[in-house]
Amino acid sequence: MxxxxxxxxxxxxxxxxxxxxxxxxxxxxxxxxGNKSEEKSQKSETVKIKKRPNASYTIEGRKAGVEGRVRLKVTFKSNGDIGDLVDVTRKEDKERMAQAGLTQQAIDAARKIEFEPAKREGKPTTVVKQVEYVFTLY
The missing domain is CATH 1.20.5 (Single alpha-helices involved in coiled-coils or other helix-helix interfaces)
Incomplete structure (x- = not known):
């Protein structure tokens, strides 16, 4: 640790x-x-993250000295729940991060994100955004 x-x-x-x-x-x-941006922002608002838990290093990842990024496409549902999570980590990092258990750590952390849903025309809407977790040893 x-x-x-x-x-x-x-x-x-x-x-x-x-x-x-x-x-x-x-x-x-x-x-x-100007006014155009102001009008546009009134029609739609992006997801507002309230809480973004950190992903923890695994013992295996630390021992092996694995560092890198896990990228996830996260579905932020209109009802305030996290929906689908898809691993979109770069091909050259994907296997190494998964074997060290870091992909699962990122998924577990992403499932705990708390947020206000995006809005379109003032109504909550489901959106998909990319979330990245960076693992760096000090």
Whole structure:
């Protein structure tokens, strides 16, 4: 298991702040782009993630030194449930990640995502989005 160190905590804080800043910049850019964007955003809204659990490393994955990304196509249903999950990890990474148990860890974490459904014309709608889990050893 990785230890929580001040460096890890600082790195996570920097990442979270950067992500928040980028999201804020994106919202500001949309607001500044004029009435067309404003009208469009009133007609449809994207999925709003409330909670995105982390995927845990497996003992096998750590021992083998496996690092990489697991990409999943996730169906975010209009009723607020997670639907189908499809592994769309790159071909060259797929087998290695699965053998280390990391694909299953990503699937288990994705099933626990909490979200507000996307909306079209003000009504909840089902959408499919790609979710990525990155596994890096420190």
């Amino acid at each position: 990785s230890k929580t160190t001040p460096t890890n905590v600082l790195a996570n804080c920097i990442w979270a702040c950067s992500f928040t800043l980028l999201c804020s910049l994106g919202i500001s850019a949309q607001a500044a782009s």
